[in-house]
Amino acid sequence: MTSSSAPAPASPGAPQPSGPLRRLTARGRDETHRVASSLELFFDLCFVVAVAQAGVQLVHAVAEGHVGEGILNYAMAFFAIWWAWMNFSWFASAYDNDDALYRVVTLVQIAGVLVLAAGLSRAATQHDFLLVWLGYVIMRLAMAAQWLRAARSARGAERTMARRYAVGVLLCQVGWLGLVVLPEPARPWVFLVMAIAELCVPLYAEKDHGTAWHPHHIAERYGLFTIIVLGETIAAATVAVKSAADEHNALAELLPIAAGGLLIVFSAWWIYFVVPIHGHLRSSARAFVWGYGHYLVFASAAAIGAGLEVAVEQAVGKAHISTLSASAAVTLPTALYLLTVWALHARHFKVGVAQQLVLPVTALLVICCSFLGDWAVFAAGLVSAAAVAIGVTLAARTARRERAADATAAAG
Incomplete structure (x- = not known):
């Protein structure tokens, strides 16, 4: 936003306000001030449902006590959610022209994810994937339509790439039908095969021509979704604590869990955003690894909230699991989050062995906190907060040394 009443000039490649329908052409990677649109933010909020x-x-x-089955169902459901979100986000970064048709098709995709969300309970409890599959049909048909529209406006290798995307999306959607029609024992294998096939579609489609995604915009989109997922984690944990306190009057037992959970989520936010990652996303190879790796970042961040709810239920006697298991429901996803953020983000900006070891060692210590009984979550929160403090201290010390070296060099 600018303080002037006159509209700011559009960046090269930005969508031009020329009418309700415009050609869906690639945007430029050199656009200045490229930020997430209100439609993208709305899209993210609906996905959080x-x-x-x-x-x-x-x-x-x-x-x-159905831990293995629960984790498997969660991994499958979260893959479907994350993959549909990621497909749209990268496409929008390259082709968002914000005309009426683009908006309508995007709203159709939002409707699809809401249908998917409505079917997750039946999929987990009754292994009925029909509603989930129908939601995915809605989302993926809309996504294929976007790619075909982009192909219509493109030429040469770019048109081939867009058509490959459209065909790949549609063929994979046919493959997902196996979750509905095949016997239940075969469905995990169907999921595994189709997940690999989905991951291969972008690699195949872009082997001759890549999309013109915007590094700063993509980094912001992923960061915003991380914030929304962490916010959902806080909301879920807060509701669980309130419900348990009201029904069981066990506020004293819940305070360590609430305080530790808050410290974990605050630390998770700080650790993710402590460095600007868009400068690292300068090649398709790096972008693919970074983008795919965020499945673990998002899934673990959301699982922290689920783990806090489990810890609350165990503390008031509603969960049929041990204290160790309830603690691990929080500490294990926290450790996974720390390790994946380090691998994707932090390690590219750390200087020296001490800085590089902060997050991996913290992840190990968080896991060890699982054995501290009722104080496990609080201890994990303290360890996470300590990691932030140590990281800030080491970074400040490195910055002072660099300034001193620069000053010495200038004086010499």
């Missing part, structure tokens, strides 16, 4: 539903099913399964 599905994330919340996946978390609810994970809580129920773990609290009832």
Whole structure:
């Protein structure tokens, strides 16, 4: 936003306000001030509905002692959510022209994810994937339509790439039908095969021509979704604590969990955003690894909230699991989050062995906190906060040394 009443000039490649329908052409990677649109933010908020539903099913399964089944169902559901979100986000970064048709098709995709979210409970409890599959049909048909529209405006290798995307999306959607029609024992294998096939579509489609995604915009989109998922984690944990306190009057037992959970989420936010990652996303190879790796970042961040709910239920006697299991429901996803953020983000900006070891060692210590009984979550929160403090201290010390070296060089 600018203080002037006159509209700011559009950046090269930015969508031009020329009418309700415009050609869907690639935007430029050199656009200045490229930020997420209000439609993209709305898209993210609607997707969090599905994330919340996946978390609810994970809580129920773990609290009832069905840990393996719960984690498998959560991994499958979260992959479907994350993959649909990621497909749209990268496409929008390259082709968003914000005309009426683009908006309508995007709203159709939002409707699809809401249908998917409505079917997650039946998929987890009754292994009925029909509603989930129908939601995915809606989302993926809309996504294929976007790619075909982009192909119509493109030429040469770019047109071939867009058509490959459209065909790949449609063929994979046919493959997902196996979750509906095949016997239940075969469905995990169907999921595995189709997940690999989905991951291969972008690699195949872009082998001759890459999309013109914007590094700063993509980094912002992923960061915003991380914030929304962490916010959902706080909301879920808060509701669980309130409900348990009201029903069981066990506020003293819940305070360590609430305080530790808050410290974990605050630390998770700080650690993710301590460095600007867009400068690292300068090649397709790096971008693919970074983008795909965020499945673990998002899934673990959401699972922290589910783990906090499990810990609350165990503390008031509602969960049929041990204290160790309830603690691990928080500490294990926290450790996974720390390790994946380090691998994707932090390690590219750390200087020296000490800085590089902060997050991996913190992840190990967080896991060790699982054995501290009722104080496990609080201890994990303290360890996470200490990691932030140590990281800030080491970074400040390195910055002072660099300034001193620069000053010495200038004086010499």
